[in-house]
Amino acid sequence: MAKETKKGRKLIIIIAVIIAVLAAVYFLFAKNYIKRHFSEVSVDLAAVTDVEKTDIGENVLTVYFTRVGNSDFDDDVDAVASASLMKDGDTLIGNSELAAKVITSSVGGDIYAITTEKKYPSTYSATVSEANDELKNDEKVALTGELPDTESYDTVVLVYPLWWGTIPKAVESFVEDVDISGKKVYVVTCHGGNGKGQGVDDLEKASGAKVSEPVLELYDRDTAVSADEIINWLKDGR
Numbered sequence: 001m002a003k004e005t006k007k008g009r010k011l012i013i014i015i016a017v018i019i020a021v022l023a024a025v026y027f028l029f030a031k032n033y034i035k036r037h038f039s040e041v042s043v044d045l046a047a048v049t050d051v052e053k054t055d056i057g058e059n060v061l062t063v064y065f066t067r068v069g070n071s072d073f074d075d076d077v078d079a080v081a082s083a084s085l086m087k088d089g090d091t092l093i094g095n096s097e098l099a100a101k102v103i104t105s106s107v108g109g110d111i112y113a114i115t116t117e118k119k120y121p122s123t124y125s126a127t128v129s130e131a132n133d134e135l136k137n138d139e140k141v142a143l144t145g146e147l148p149d150t151e152s153y154d155t156v157v158l159v160y161p162l163w164w165g166t167i168p169k170a171v172e173s174f175v176e177d178v179d180i181s182g183k184k185v186y187v188v189t190c191h192g193g194n195g196k197g198q199g200v201d202d203l204e205k206a207s208g209a210k211v212s213e214p215v216l217e218l219y220d221r222d223t224a225v226s227a228d229e230i231i232n233w234l235k236d237g238r
Helices: 002-037 095-107 124-136 169-177 199-207 220-225 227-236
Strands: 060-064 085-088 091-094 110-113 155-161 184-191 216-219
Touching: 060 095, 085 095, 091 095, 095 110, 095 155, 095 184, 095 220, 095 227, 124 169, 155 169, 169 199, 184 199, 184 220, 216 220, 216 227
Parallel strands: 060 110, 060 155, 155 184, 184 216
Antiparallel strands: 085 091
């Protein structure tokens, strides 16, 4: 009987240790993974963009590029952080779009969305593959819509996702087609873990502009709740 009791206690300890290890793994790794890849991100755009006014100069143009408006999304597309998407009710919003609208609500000026002639795939993985092909082939991504006349702007804020460690080819096309050299240029990059990557260097090469530091790096999982961080950056980083 004593031996059986000992064995029973041993088994209970082993099970407890296994549970503790699994719990640690979940909270350290799996929880964030599940949240990023499977939990839908919801946002109240009107509430998020109701922000404090800040001054970064006169005649500000905020330019952003995001998947929304540039992709043929399936009706059941997942609005999850890993896909750089969120939802306000039934409306899809891109991470860069949200950040750009927070900025415009705070500093005023105009806002411009970069749109491409081609449409990107619905799934994030297929878009990642397409972006890789663009880089490998050094593709000039054709843009659509009237480009802004930057002559009347003193300050340009560029907001974009980091694709393969650099600026999307659509953003490269924009700064090649529109003159932002000589402007105050600020950058916000939305990323999945690589910060600003080499995006700023490539942006400066393509545009001939000098990007002001610090660059704001928004981790994609946190973009929906990043309004305070954006405002602090606008106030303190300028």
